[in-house]
Amino acid sequence: xRTLNFLTAAAVVLLSACSQQxxxxxxxxxxxxxxxxxASGTPVIGLAxxxxxNPFFVELKDGAQKAAKDAGVRxxxxxxxxxxxxxxxSVEDLIQKxxxxxxxxxxxxxxxxxxxxxxxxxxIPVVTLDRGVDGAEVASHIASDNxxxxxxxxxxxxxxxxGKGNIIELQGVAGTSASRERGQGFDxxxxxxxxxxxxxQPANFDRAQGLxxxxxxxxxxxxxxxxxxxxxxxxxGAVQALTGKNKKVLVVGFDGTPDGKAAVQNGSxxxxxxxxxxxxxxxxxxxxxxxxDKQPVEKSxxxxxxxxxxx
Amino acid sequence: MTRVNWNRVAPLLQRLGSxxxxxxxxxVLSVLSPDFLSASNLLSVLRQISVNALIAxxxxxxxLAGGIDLSVGAILAFTGAITGGLLAAGHGVTVAVGAxxxxxxxxxxxxxVLVSWGRVAPFIATLGTLTLxxxxxxxxxxxxPIAAPNxxxxxxxxxxxxHLVPLPVVLMFAAFGVCGxxxxxxxxxxxxxxxxxxxxxARLSGVRIAPMKxxxxxxxxxxxxxxxxxxxxxLDSAQPTAGVGYELDAIAAVVLGGTSLSxxxxxxxxxxxGALLIGFLNNGLNLLGVSSFYQQVVKGIVILIAVLLxxxx
Numbered sequence: 374x375r376t377l378n379f380l381t382a383a384a385v386v387l388l389s390a391c392s393q394q395x396x397x398x399x400x401x402x403x404x405x406x407x408x409x410x411x412a413s414g415t416p417v418i419g420l421a422x423x424x425x426x427n428p429f430f431v432e433l434k435d436g437a438q439k440a441a442k443d444a445g446v447r448x449x450x451x452x453x454x455x456x457x458x459x460x461x462x463s464v465e466d467l468i469q470k471x472x473x474x475x476x477x478x479x480x481x482x483x484x485x486x487x488x489x490x491x492x493x494x495x496x497i498p499v500v501t502l503d504r505g506v507d508g509a510e511v512a513s514h515i516a517s518d519n520x521x522x523x524x525x526x527x528x529x530x531x532x533x534x535x536g537k538g539n540i541i542e543l544q545g546v547a548g549t550s551a552s553r554e555r556g557q558g559f560d561x562x563x564x565x566x567x568x569x570x571x572x573x574q575p576a577n578f579d580r581a582q583g584l585x586x587x588x589x590x591x592x593x594x595x596x597x598x599x600x601x602x603x604x605x606x607x608x609x610g611a612v613q614a615l616t617g618k619n620k621k622v623l624v625v626g627f628d629g630t631p632d633g634k635a636a637v638q639n640g641s642x643x644x645x646x647x648x649x650x651x652x653x654x655x656x657x658x659x660x661x662x663x664x665x666d667k668q669p670v671e672k673s674x675x676x677x678x679x680x681x682x683x684x
Numbered sequence: 685m686t687r688v689n690w691n692r693v694a695p696l697l698q699r700l701g702s703x704x705x706x707x708x709x710x711x712v713l714s715v716l717s718p719d720f721l722s723a724s725n726l727l728s729v730l731r732q733i734s735v736n737a738l739i740a741x742x743x744x745x746x747x748l749a750g751g752i753d754l755s756v757g758a759i760l761a762f763t764g765a766i767t768g769g770l771l772a773a774g775h776g777v778t779v780a781v782g783a784x785x786x787x788x789x790x791x792x793x794x795x796x797v798l799v800s801w802g803r804v805a806p807f808i809a810t811l812g813t814l815t816l817x818x819x820x821x822x823x824x825x826x827x828x829p830i831a832a833p834n835x836x837x838x839x840x841x842x843x844x845x846x847h848l849v850p851l852p853v854v855l856m857f858a859a860f861g862v863c864g865x866x867x868x869x870x871x872x873x874x875x876x877x878x879x880x881x882x883x884x885x886a887r888l889s890g891v892r893i894a895p896m897k898x899x900x901x902x903x904x905x906x907x908x909x910x911x912x913x914x915x916x917x918x919l920d921s922a923q924p925t926a927g928v929g930y931e932l933d934a935i936a937a938v939v940l941g942g943t944s945l946s947x948x949x950x951x952x953x954x955x956x957x958g959a960l961l962i963g964f965l966n967n968g969l970n971l972l973g974v975s976s977f978y979q980q981v982v983k984g985i986v987i988l989i990a991v992l993l994x995x996x997x
Contacts, residue, residue, distance in 0.1 A: 391843045391851060425976065452976035456928065457919050462732040466970035469725040470717075483829045484919040487842055508920065 417447045418661045419467035420654075423480040423504075424455045428631060429650045430478065433502065436654030437476065444662050457484035464488040468495045474661035477511075478502040485509075498664045502657050503650075505550075512664055515656050518675035519551055522646040523558025525680050526625045529644050530568065530599050533623055537567035538598035541590050543583055543611060544575040545603040552578075555603045555627055571597065576607045583610020591618070599623040605633030605645055612641045629681055637681055644682045652676050701993050702942050702957045705986075709961065713968040720971055727850060733963035734852035735760075735918075737956060738911040739930060740937035741863045742792075742904035744955045747938050748867075749900050750880040750947030751806035755795060756908040756934055757927035758817035763788045764912035765821050768830040768922030777836045784913050785906060791817065792905015796898035814931070825924040832916055841918030852914050859907065864952045866903075876900060880947030936983075937962055940990045961986065 420437055422430050434450060441448035449472060453460030457480045467475055468491060475492050477499050479485045486508035489499050498512040505514050530540065540563065545552030552575075563570055572590045576582040583602060591597065591614060600615075600622060602608035608626030615622050626633045629647025636642040653676050663670050714721040739756045746753045767784035771777070791813065798809035843851040867873035875896055878886035887893050911930075916922045940958030943950025965986065969979045 390846050391839055392847060447973075449970075449973040450975065451970050454976070455925070457923055458735065458915055458926070461918065462966070463970055465728050465732065466967050469722070469728060469967075470719050470971050481829055481921075481923060483831050483921040484923060486920055487918065 415445065415447050416473045416662075416665050417449060417470070418474050418476060418658060418665075419464075419470070419472035420448055420450045420476045420657070421460055421464050421467065421478065422450060422452050423460065423478050425452050426455070429648070433478065433650040433654040433657075436651030437658050438654075439651075440655040440658035444658060446658070446662060446665075448658065453480050455480055457481050460485065461488045465491060468492055468497060471495075472497060473665045474512075475499045476502055476657045476661060477506070479504045479506050482507050500657055500660050500664070500670075502653055513660050513670045513672060513674060515653055515660065515674040515676060517648045517653070517678055519554035519678075520558035521675065522627060522648075522678040523555040523560070524562040525558075525678060526601055526627065526644070526646050527559050527562030527566070527568075529680055529682070530601070530623065530625060531562075531566045533643065534568060534598055537569075539569055539571045539594065539596055541587070541594065541597055541600045541611075542570050542573040543586060543600065543602040543607040544573060545578040545607070547575055552603055559601055559603075568599075576602070576610065578604045578606055580606040580610040583607030584613045585610075587611040587614035591615075597622055599625065599643075601625050602627065604628050605630045605636075605642075608633065608642055608645070609636060612636060629679070634681060637683060640683060644680055647679045647681045649676055649679060702940055702954050702961065702990070705940075706957050706961050706964070709964055709968070713964065713971070717968060717971040720968060725967070725971075727848075727853065729960075729963045729967045730853045730856070731850040732967065733959045734850075734856040735911045735915050736930065736933050736937060736962065737856050737959040738859055738907050738914070739904075740934040740955045740959050741859055741952060742907035743931075743934040743938050744941075744943055744950065744952050745863070745867070745876055745900050746806070746904050747935070747943055747945060748880045748947055748950050749876045749897070750883065751799060751897070751900070752810065752935070753792075753795060753901060753904045754807065754810040754931045755791070755813040755817060756904060757930035758814045758821070759788055759791050759905050759908040760912035760915065760927035760930060761923070761925070762791070762817045762821045762824070762912075763909035764916040764926055765825050765830060765922040765924065767913050768832040768916050769824065771832040771834050771837055772830050777834060780834075780837070781840075781913055785909050788909020788912070789902050789906040792908070793898050793902040795905065796901035799901065800894035800897040822924055825922065827924050829921040829923050831921045833920070837917050838920065839917070841914045841916070852918070855910070855914060859910065860952065860956060863903075863907075867952050872896075872899065877948060880949075882948070933962065936987050940987065942990075942993075945991075958990075 422434060425431055438448055451463035453463060460480050464475060475497055479501060482505050485506045489506050489509035489511060492499050500513045501511050502515050544556055571594050574586050574590060576586040583606060587610060600611045602611055605626035605628045608624050609632060611624050623643040625643055626645040629645050633645045637645055656674055656676060660670050719725060743753055763784040766787055767780045770780035770783055795810050795813055798804045799806050839851060841852055845851060845854050875891045878891055879893060879896060883893065915926060937958035938955050939945060940961050941954025943954055965983060966979065
């Protein structure tokens with residue numbers, strides 16, 4: 374009984390000693406010296422990538438490295454291999470290294486808030502690339518201009534179809550910013566033309582679902598001249614749904630993945646709105662440089678997209 | 685001039701090898717990186733290894749008993765998801781954490797049943813539960829992270845004791861103390877060693893093999909769930925693909941620590957040293973700005989050296 378009482382008391386004491394405040398939180402003087410690498414010689418920028426197993430992020434890294442060379446800064450790249458826990462650890466390592474700015478390409482928008490806050494406590498500004506972070510403020514967010522990309526796809530179809538025609542739209546995962554923004558840009562632009570969206574359904578950015586949803590929609594809407602898919606995977610599914618049907622339907626995808634680009638080259642897809650990961654990396658480093666030089670930066674930077682057709 | 689007697693030196697070298705390796709790594713990194721040897725970096729590394737160490741402590745028991753548990757990462761993900769789900773549904777921390785730990789124990793015991801009464805090779809049995817639990821986690825989470833917003837829960841992974849020591853580090857050392865006592869100070873621990881040394885001999889001398897295996901795999905499941913809960917707290921969310929490949933990191937920590945993969949010989953302190961080796965290696969290479977591709981190469985070489993030392997006995 375005595376031991377139990379002691380253990381309970383010890384537990385209570387320990388619990389009351391717990392807090393979410395770590396060392397350094399209480400001493401702003403220590404924090405002020407952080408990020409001090411900027412003062413001594415070449416500034417160091419940390420780039421925390423979600424993965425290097427995806428050509429998109431490898432291109433992003435290449436763009437950042439090139440820009441860092443041009444700007445005369447050192448870039449340290451850490452890779453999370455798509456594991457948010459590993460990414461938190463590597464961001465912490467960058468904080469320990471006292472880099473001047475952290476460019477963060479989060480593995481997941483819900484998991485990295487704590488790491489961003491740790492960086493801010495150490496006076497290191499964070500810039501998110503491609504994906505944002507929920508629950509933490511960042512100095513700047515750099516991502517593709519999805520609204521403009523949606524408009525680009527609509528403008529292309531407007532020209533190709535001569536201003537009128539029926540369109541089916543395949544939507545991405547409901548509620549994601551990519552799906553919302555691409556759809557908004559496309560729908561608004563189509564509304565201003567003589568074209569008409571006759572059906573709109575989610576296929577969750579998935580190729581197999583793109584196939585089955587397209588098959589169903591084509592059953593119900595025989596008179597269709599174009600399909601706009603909010604990513605290349607769904608567009609490739611739609612292409613499969615169209616094989617065997619001997620009529621010309623223009624399929625436009627989004628992202629410019631290797632598969633998507635190949636499909637545009639061989640003519641099975643009419644066009645894809647390609648992202649420019651290299652540009653995202655380049656702008657990331659340039660924004661970081663501005664932060665180091667204490668210049669103002671925009672809270673949100675939209676990277677233009679590029680329409681790819683066969684020509 | 686007498687020749688070195690490997691039969692005598694190897695076990696000693698193997699035991700102390702990990703400690704010597706850790707010290708060497710420590711010295712090299714301190715020289716190479718000015719940011720390495722600071723209290724905040726060392727504490728940060730301790731926090732980084734806490735999840736791996738918790739799993740590896742359980743794995744030590746399994747490997748000492750001559751088995752292997754490949755399902756630890758999947759148990760971590762599933763119990764983390766359930767805990768996160770309960771918190772998101774508005775349940776209290778005690779309920780959510782209790783349910784997660786209980787579930788981990790249960791899932792580990794399922795492994796134990798498959799291995800002992802089902803007579804399935806541990807490698808195959810836990811490969812099966814690994815796949816099953818990965819699937820169930822995806823089904824339960826629908827493939828999207830579950831946010832677990834709860835102030836009290838957030839302390840487990842992100843809190844500090846006395847504003848200094850990260851709580852995951854405290855929890856890791858507490859688990860180390862308990863597990864160390866279980867292994868060295870109880871009949872249970874002696875039986876674990878006996879089974880790993882020679883299962884038939886252990887059975888003949890009165891060790892009840894089946895219940896022991898149930899307990900050993902149960903302990904591994906429990907510690908994996910514990911790690912999953914700490915990780916969920918640290919990430920503010922339960923990730924559907926959390927802990928992929930963690931079984932290999934845990935096995936690596938155990939092997940690096942000098943515990944024999946054939947069972948029966950090893951120590952828990954070595955596992956802690958092994959986890960530290962991996963942690964400091966990752967941290968040091970990050971501080972030095974070494975590409976993550978080379979980091980894997982280096983880690984692989986270190987593991988191979990440890991395994992070669994293991995073969996020298």
